[in-house]
Amino acid sequence: MNITSRDALITIVVAVLIVNNFIVQTIFIPKITLSWPIEFRILPPGYRLQPLRDFLRAVPIAGYYTDSYQGNYWENPKTTLYLQGAQYALSPTLLDIEHCFKYDYVLFDCHQPECFVLPMKKNGYQIIYALNDRIVLAHRKQ
Amino acid sequence: MIGLVLSFLIGFGVLRLLSGKNVFRPLDFFLSLGLGVGIASQVMFYAILMGGQHKHEVLVFLTFIIIFFLGALFLKKKPSFHCEPFTPSIISFLILLLPLGIVQIFIYLNKPWGDWDAWSLWNFRANFLFRSLSDWLPIYHHVVQGKHPWLLPHYIAWGWFWDGNETTWVPAVTAFLMSCATLGLVVYALASSVGRRPALLAGLYLISIPYFNWHAASQYASIFLAFFLLGSLVALREYLKEPSLKYAALAGAYFAFLANTKDEGVVLVVLMALLLYTFFKKQHKDHQKCFLSVFISLIGMFILTEIFMRSSLGIPFVEGKYYGWDAAMIFDTRRWQGLVEYVWQNVVFHPSMGGLFFLLLLFALSKADNQGWPFKLGRLQGAFLKVIGLFFIVFSFLYIFVTTNLEWRMMVTVHRVFFIFLPTLVYLIFGVLYKNEEW
Structure with missing residues (x-):
């Protein structure tokens, strides 16, 4: 694949977004899931x-x-x-x-x-x- | 587990019969999951209506009648069981499911009852239907019940009935299966037009969106709505490629399920019915006859059920208690400013939306190979984008008329509204970015 081709550029942009998103997920999801007191989550x-x-x-x-x-x-x-x-x-x-x-x-x-x-x-x-x-x-x- | 398997088998059987002698496509596998959910939920509803305190016996009876008729039709019509190879392969797809599964298991272990609305609204309704005997009617009059249709509670009650118990894993597994089905639709529907790699990349991008992954596991009805919206678009697209009763019926059924899932779905279906009517009116007459008859009959049937239920039980479509219909509110610039600022800061530029609006910008500015700018969208693509745009305009007015605390209302609902469109937008954006195909 030619790195300067349109598809390659789109793929690079999307790949950067994906990596960034997974990093955000590792912070965002535990933070928001565990934000409630345990009484309201588990029981x-x-x-x-x-x-x-x-x-x-x-x-x-x-x-x-x-x-x-x-x-x-x-x-x-x-x-x-x-x-x-x-x-x-x-x-x-x-x-x-x-x-x-x-x-x-x-x-x-x-x-x-x-x-x-x-x-x-x-x-x-x-x-x-x-x-x-x-x-x-x-x-x-x- | 039996309930989930049964509903899938029913959906698979119906779709298989509609496919006739044609080859079964991998895409149909995911489409049949949603079809099964919708049918099972309707069967549960009729069992409750007819059976009262004997609803469980009636449910078994109705299910066996359906299976009997499906079996008889299979023997008579002998549909083909030949399946196209899965491209992308099942293994690549399973690898894609890994991050989705890890996140959903983590959320389930830490919040087995789901998020607030999961237990207080959706699963509460299912719980009521499951536990109550003959007096199921009062629930429709209850203070928190005057909103949203019942597809999800009926389906959860169906799962609990076949399981024999109110387990927390039925809603959790249902949410996971619908997330997988949505992901499957995005990947396999895109694979046939843009190819295997971009399709897998689109799937990976979808599950990387933090809000998508998190909210899909919340056990809310939003993932069903997202699935049915995308499913109806995919079914319509397949119908345009190769007109057949199968995809026309599927699109009609999905629109009906959309209207039966959430109030937002009713708004979407009304907008879509208007736009698609004008779209198919200009198509060939054979298209019109087949599509419009199925579309109108299914939509009509489900919307009438909804109107009947609400009007006979005195449930308003939009509760006056939470909305004030005052013209002065429209001219209240502070409310509009507050709404725009909230969406700008907490949705458009929020990391939880995974840069979707950046991709939308790319989509809008993209210059397709060998074509001028802006590239042309197909009429169906355009119709769906118009529906999404109109939906946001309608919903903005609903926010403007809210009489309760607007900030709180926006905080708890705005992201959910955007969530419904995530898979459909990813499907449309990747389809256009990688192959500027008009349809």
């Missing part, structure tokens, strides 16, 4: 809530309450992450964060200890299973 999404799955197995939709929710689901990545993790773990039960006290069952997933006490009393719910002082499953009082 199943919503693994904390898996013990609650048996209680909700026959419930089509339940409410989801969290103290970090401020009225806009998409604006707070932490709320989104926890809600979607819970949703994945408890599927096929759907979780509604916007109208959480509309349903008989409500899952309280708090960041502050015992944040569920007031809203639970106010809306007439009682604990049926407490995972710890932050995660509680409640049912509407009969």
Whole structure:
């Protein structure tokens, strides 16, 4: 192949790009892959809530309450992450964060200890299973 | 594994029957992978619709009916099993797969559940379909569900069903297979026009693009969209070379799958239907009849399914919650400036895009041997480039109308939109740079 030919020049340009790209890959891919905490990479999404799955197995939709929710689901990545993790773990039960006290069952997933006490009393719910002082499953009082 | 093998066999069987007595080409092998994925996903959807809580039994029944009919047609038509030699050889192709495999295994070992949207949207839907009994309908009303069609979740649910378990490797292997199929399409479709070496170089260049390699392994639907877009272009090109029902049907099916994969696919198909209609209208009448009938019937069928599903279940095409249809937003120069600056800094000049825009510049300025500048593009090549250009114009407006945080929106979605076009652009660029062939 003539080195000055058009095809040879294109091949050289592409080869340089390929070498450069593979060097970038060795930095870019590990950096971006390992940037998340190990808890969110290796463990199943919503693994904390898996013990609650048996209680909700026959419930089509339940409410989801969290103290970090401020009225806009998409604006707070932490709320989104926890809600979607819970949703994945408890599927096929759907979780509604916007109208959480509309349903008989409500899952309280708090960041502050015992944040569920007031809203639970106010809306007439009682604990049926407490995972710890932050995660509680409640049912509407009969 | 059974689900993946079954879907490939179904795709292979259908394509083999459509090939008739013709020789089976290496390219068809990769095309049948995508066809199998699309068919399997549709079968899963009908099994859920018909079966409710007995969906698994219905799925087995439907799959066996398909295999039975394929077997009966094989016995009747006796298609040829003679295959063209693989050029470039299988060994060169396997060597090419090595970097792709290493990266995808690394990502899988460190993120077995995939990236955020993989588990929270795509695999969550599959997980819901797999676990739920008769009450599968509420999922279509769920807060995160009012967007994107269901091809990928149905296919993952299909894989899990045949596997009997919700394993993390089904979505991971599916993503890897689709990446291999996309790479195979680029290499073997180019090999027939520009030759073995440039085709392998194009494949190597594609998998060297850091964002391509990384995002292909994320278990998102983007790799499916990228595959179906390139697959439809390759099928159309093959159809133009040698008009046959096989490639017309394949192009139609791929367009349909494109519309069933992501919202971006619906936009692409609408744009393509308009441009390709004008393109085929000027072709010979035989082309028109064969192509338009298959194209319109398949596209029509899938788009109608989509409209039916969305309208009957009350799911809007574009959620009002995230978009504000205010004319004043169009004249907000800061938003346009922000969008242009973001794309310029984070896509065009970003190392993760692997110098693709430099190659595009080379492509635009390239002076083909014995031809003047600018070289001429074929009408189909031109039509696809127009579709890509129009798509970006439509999408720019969607970004301008976003009511949530625009910076965040751009940060999480802009690269994905460009990802869809990477294999198609590499195919078009290398085809023109190495051989200025018009088609």
